[in-house]
Amino acid sequence: MPVNLNVPSAESLHPVAGVDMGYAMAQIRKPNRKDVLVVSLSEGASVAGVFTKNRFCAAPVQVCQAHLQAGKGIRALVVNTGCANAGTGERGLADARATTAKVAELLGLSPEQVLVFSTGVILENLPMDRLLLGIDQAVAGLGKANWLDAATAIMTTDTLPKATSRKVKVGQGDITLSGVSKGAGMIRPNMATMLGFLCTDARIAPPVLDRWTKACADASFNRITIDGDTSTNDSFVIMATGQSAAVNIQTGDEPEASVVFQALREASIELAQAIVRDGEGATKFITIEVEEAGNEDEALKVAYAIGHSPLVKTAFFASDPNLGRILAAVGYAGIDDLDQTKIQLYLGDVYVAKNGGRHPDYREEQGQAVMNQSEITVRVLLGRGKARTTVWTTDFSHEYVSINADYRS
Known part of the structure; x- marks a missing residue:
């Protein structure tokens, strides 16, 4: 739906x-x-x-x-x-x-x-x-x-x-x-x-x-x-x-x-x-906000890396706070001189990763509570500048596969 x-x-x-x-x-x-x-x-x-x-x-x-x-x-x-x-x-x-x-x-x-x-x-x-x-x-x-x-x-x-x-x-x-x-x-x-x-x-x-x-x-x-x-x-x-x-x-x-x-x-x-x-098989509406990028191109690279990742999207479908997948996507987005010690990650209002590592106060149940919602915001701060962007995406569900497997029938 x-x-x-x-x-x-x-x-x-x-x-x-x-x-x-x-x-x-x-x-x-x-x-x-x-x-x-x-x-x-x-x-x-x-x-x-x-x-x-x-x-x-x-x-x-x-x-x-x-x-x-x-x-x-x-x-x-x-x-x-x-x-x-x-x-x-x-x-x-x-x-x-x-x-x-x-x-x-x-x-x-x-x-x-x-x-x-x-x-x-x-x-x-x-x-x-x-x-x-x-x-x-x-x-x-x-x-x-x-x-x-x-x-x-x-x-x-x-x-x-x-x-x-x-x-x-x-x-x-x-x-x-x-x-x-x-x-x-x-x-x-x-x-x-x-x-x-x-x-x-x-x-x-x-x-x-x-x-x-x-x-x-x-x-x-x-x-x-x-x-x-x-x-x-x-x-x-x-x-x-x-x-x-x-x-x-x-x-x-x-x-x-x-x-x-x-x-x-x-x-x-x-x-x-x-x-x-109304994405095919979507169960979650996900907003990805990338801030403190060196320029808009950097911000878009990171946002799309997260938004396109099948591992990230399937975790959202399962409501699984496997949030290391998000950090991994940030890391392979294509910013060669990215300093991971400056990266901050928020899931909704929950401060998940601080200076590139797990926030000492973060608890799994906090992430789980956000992942259970139908609308979720992922916020990444890169610590590189003042550029920012927003991208909207969905999760990947079983139904997505079914819809596209049956598309011509």
Whole structure:
């Protein structure tokens, strides 16, 4: 079961002016489930995205990057689940382009104004006949109050739809933010087998939105890890329709800019954390805080070494305070001149290791009490400088193995 994550109510997800959505059950892989999503954006919307750094990136990622670079103004998105369209060569690229052409035809756009996203099984071709019929149905059902349906339509091994929404007071008015994400396994920074879509009705100039999207991704989707696998299809997109008169961000230096950016950042973190809470087989939500690093790269190396360690993650699943595994991960993280005598380790509020050794006052039952909790914070102080970072991860359970062993069946 997901760790302290619930299905959002449809009423809590606010429509965003300038955004229409429709879905279909196209039977891409399984019958009777939403698996196609179309998003239509008002003219003049700003759109920015960040994508996987996996060199074996999927055809949709390649097409998205090309269409964003074309600079014709993105007006629509189309997403399918069930088939990742990755490892599909020239046919995969042709299918991705045919998908954008179909949406463009129905909405009166050029194909370069459409972004395409796929998620699911790798090394299989899209069933284009079913997908194109599904796009017809999704476009016919375009509407403003479909955020929960949108969250459901992009799920794969997720157990719950993931969505967030909020209204933020800016100046004399309000802006609205709503977004969805999906992901449960193959989760690692840069990025993960995840999709994230965040919309706002604020007016944000494209260069600013591009910077902010990268910054939001670095604070959220690039700070989560479940199993250390970087997928082929990862994409995170922020869309700003400009339909609200409350704010007009052109440089990022406006008085209201920090409020808008912080709202986008917080929404991105919430969507990213939802992926971790619904991690495949997860029973624990773990926050790893690394402080007193010489620079951020050092802090990230240590945080990811802990977050990726199967030995650490299985200990968390067993609620076993075998905390030497954490110190071992710190030691092999890749900081060659690390001085172990300066390292401090906390598990929750419990001071476990002092100056590289077991704290004289630490008792096993203290660690056990923390390990029994469903949400745990690991805090490591390196004694090297002032840099710090936070990464979110999960434990490894028997169910994780079962889910991935049975994924294609």
